[in-house]
Structure formats: structure tokens, C-alpha cells
Amino acid sequence: KRLSRQEDVPRILYYVQRSKEHHWCCAEVTFYCSDQLLCNQWVQALQRRLDLQGVRPKNLLVFINPFGGKQLGKHIYDKKVAPLFQLASITTEVIVTEHANHARDHLAEVDLRIYDGIVCVGGDGMFSEVIHGLICQTQKIAGIDQNDPNSKLVACSLRIGIIPAGSTDCICYATVGVNDPVTSALHIIVGDSQPMDVSSVHHNNTFLKYSVSLLGYGFYGDVLKDSENNRWMGPSRYDFSGFKTFLSHQCYEGTVLYLPATETLGNPRDESRCTAGCYVCQYSGKLLDLSNNKQELKHVEEDWKVVKGKFLAINAANMSCACSKSPMGLSPAAHLADGTIDLILVRKCSRFNFLRHLIRHTNKDDQFDLAFVEVYRVKQFIFTPKYSEEDNIDIRDIGKNLFGQFCSDHPACGCSQVNSNWNCDGEIIEHAAVEVRYVLFCCLELSG
Ligand SMILES: CCCCCCCCCCCCC/C=C/[C@@H](O)[C@H](COP(=O)(O)O)NC(=O)CCCCC
């Protein structure tokens, strides 16, 4: 680099620079050279070096949810992300979704071989749509029956990147460390990747959904259900519904059967955290490969553990679920790709104690160090509500409290449901009885 002279041709080199805490930005340096030939040789040499890095995507399929979060998805993509993709010579096919499940249905049918990856601009719900489209197409091609909970799923070959433009953005936050569109775009450009655990949710041998971040019954299920009526509030709908649900203090009775993860390293109470190149994930990944290649590990009846009771919340975290509300997450020591789920059971307790538990998500105190909270690292679990789904319609805790999850059939009658619903990455699952298991780690995320 030397000082500019009038006749020199300026060439700008763009590069990724780390800035404050997990943030990346695009920096540039300008070179001047009076010798055109030498200058072109430099440009070509650099281009060849970049081409040799096979991990960098060249052609991406982008889905934008224009209504996620603060409805800024399109603006964020056009102003902050598209110019960076252009600089990196990435070609894109952009689809602005027109309705819910647009991306999922498109992905289930389209020929994906021409793309190096998929990008979704939105929140966790949008990411969930994209993984469903991708996993479903992969299983369809491989002839796998997703309704069979014992089916061995085939891993997807395409990576998914997230540009955060949603309300919680916990998948982005837990993988990248921050929900910043520029940082995520730069991770995508340099071809970073991070495997992620995926769990399947079945009800009576029927496939319902895949889950990547949180599967929550009780508190988080009720918050989501209520918040769907107030989508117009944007991300604040969760604060409003969170407050209402906290006041309702509804608990739900049932039985949890779980299969502890005994072969993997790590514990939900560990001090260490899952970061890029995590040893626990690498070790567990090798172990899972081994057990997949060998015969399926048979679990005998005694391996299963039973917990019965009344619960304020049953949370299954595939990853830490860190987000701006909870910088450490629901389960701070959970791993992104260790093949396990952290199962958190919050038993019936006083409002004051539940508030203590919730507040600990926002600071450094241990949210599990409370008598009414249990946490287990599991491979699989089954939840059976005390009341069947038919009972839920017939039996209601009539007029129990003012803020309960009022039944949708009779908004004025003051009765509340005896069963909650599941919050699956921000999507509602109406069935209370579910069977959940780790199924694969797939979808190497571009923004890892
Ligand atoms: C007194 C203050 C207590 C505050 C407690 C805060 C605890 C927050 C933990 C949040 C965990 C979030 C797990 C992520 C869930 C998302 O998948 C889901 C959908 O996200 P998106 O599609 O981006 O909207 N988000 C939620 O379910 C929101 C839960 C908010 C609960 C207050």
C-alpha cells in the first residue's frame, strides 16, 4: 500500500474484522498501483485463493419473512445483507414470503441441487419453516417414514443461514453469540458452519414437528398461545403475554418419562459453555456416529426414569436458548450438537418462587439451584398429561383465576384449560401428549 497518485488505479480489498463482543464488520483497505498488469495479477491471485476455499457459498436461496419481528426483514436484507453478498460475488434467488409455510412448501418440492445453501431472514419460527422443508424433502427422497418415531433420518446436505429479523432470534443468538444481521451475513460469506441438534416430536405415532431450540409446555406454551393474538405488538407481545401468563400461574399435571443421556460428556449444571469447535460436541458426535454404524443401542425398561406431578413449566432445550432477554439462556450449559436435550422441570411453587426462577434467567445466578426445579440431560422423553385431550375439553378449572388461559370456545365463561400446549421453536403444537427424541444433527448452519 502506498500513497495515492493521480494516475494510480485504486483497488479496494474488503475483509472481515472482529469488533465488540461477537460482532463482525466489513472493513476495507485501498491499494494504489500504477502498474496495471501487476495490479491485475494481484487481483487474480487473491481470487484464486478465495476460489480454493470450497466452503464459501456461490449461489444461495433466500427467504424473507416481511412480517417477522418488527417487520423489518426486507429492509434489513436490502440495506445490510444484499450489498455484502454482492461484494462477495454471491448470486441469490430471493423469495419474499407471501404467507405462513410459503418457504416450507417451496423447499419441500424445489430442486435444491443448484444451491450452496439457504438463507432465512426472520426469527426462530421462520428458521423452523426452513428446516421442516429441507428435512422433509431429504426424507422423502430417501424414502424415510417420518411418522415412525424409530426411523433413522438422513442428514440434510444443505446448510441454512439465519439473518436475524425476528422477535426472539434465539437460534441466531445461541449460534453466533449476537443477533446482528451484518455479523450473520459475514459468517455466511466466509462459509462458517455449525452442526445443530434436531429433535422430533410425535403424537400417537404421528409426526408433528421438528424442534431446534425450545420445546416448552406450560409457561412458554401459554405465553406463545396468548401472544399469537397480539402479533401486531411485534416482539413486545412476548412481554405482555409473559406478564399475563405469569399472573395466571397455571400449573399442569402429568407424567414425564425420560431416557438419560449417559454416554455423552457434560452435564446441564456444568460451568463450561458450548462454543465454536466445542470438545463435548466433537466427542459426542463421534460417539453418535459409532452407535449409528453399530447396532442400534437397545434401551431396557430400567433405563427410563419417571417424574410425576404438577408442573408450571416443562422445557426441553436442544441448545442454550440464549437471547436478549436471557443472555445465558434457558439452559446455559446445553450443547448445540451433542445429540442431547436438556429437560427442565419446574414444579408447582409459589408465584414468588417462580419469579425468582425467571429472574435468574436474566442474571448470572443459577436458575436450577432451587428446590422446585429439576434438570436432566436426556436423549428422549415422553410427556403424558393427566387428562386426556377429550378430558381437556370436558373438564375445566372453572373460574379458578382471572388471568388463566381462557378456553377459546367460551371466552366469557371464565374457565381455564387443564392442559397446556407446546411451544415448538415459536410454533404452537396443540397436542399435550408428545414423544420427543434427538433425531439427527443436520442443517449445518451457515452462520455458525
Ligand atoms: C422478570 C423477568 C423474567 C424474564 C424471564 C425471561 C426468560 C426468557 C427465556 C427465553 C427463552 C426463549 C427461548 C426461545 C424461544 C423461541 O423459539 C420462541 C420463538 O421465537 P421467534 O420466532 O423469534 O419469535 N420465542 C418464544 O417463545 C418467546 C418466549 C418469551 C418468554 C417471555
Ligand SMILES: Nc1ncnc2c1ncn2[C@@H]1O[C@H](COP(=O)(O)OP(=O)(O)O)[C@@H](O)[C@H]1O
Ligand atoms: N408472509 C408471511 N405472512 C404471514 N406469516 C408468515 C409469512 N412468512 C412467514 N410467516 C410465518 O410467521 C411466523 C413467525 O415468523 P418469524 O420470522 O419467526 O417472526 P417472529 O420472530 O416475530 O415470530 C412463522 O411461523 C412463519 O411461518
Ligand SMILES: [Ca+2]
Ligand atoms: Ca444439544
